[in-house]
Amino acid sequence: MEVDCSSLEQVRANIDRIDRQLVTLLSERGTYVAAAARFKKTTDDVQAPQRVEQVIAKVTALSRELGANPNVTEQVYRAMISAFIQAELAEHAALSNTANKP
Template identity: 40%
Template sequence: MTALNAPADCQSKEDVRVEIDRIDNALLTLFAERHSYVTRMAEIKTDPHEAHDVARIESVIAKIRGRSLALDLDEDQAELIWRTLIDWNVNYEKGIIAARRRR
């Protein structure tokens, strides 16, 4: 993902918005890719309780916090975003697993 304009090269709000929109599009594409793997994980798991794997969640959060620091991002904000994403994924997985078990 190459920037059309580096942040310092943006001369107007519109220049900045174009870059943010480009990044948002790339993020959405990555979220969709991630979601396909979450769906596959839900297909593999056999019990809804498997969706909430505390050890895995905390491992992911630790990685996110460390990577955030390395990127000079606020690790608390990154953790909040990932915990929200993980919570959504856990609920999604539970729903798929439960629906499959009802059949």
């Protein structure tokens, strides 16, 4: 994909537009991560390393298909998944504490 920008300001404006879309999608993804915590019984279920590798394989293949840099995609996804796992662990712990209270 080639961009047609005549200034650095146009490039930055487009990056800002994309960042807004990305953060919106991260927010949406986060709501599903929180929902997933309700279905997982253990912290091992939350961490699910085999699922992480499935997601990485899927997105790196998609990255190649769409002409993105697969190394960047993998690094971004590994960081994002790690952060979401930490959030999901906290959500899972909170749900467990609520369920264990009389």
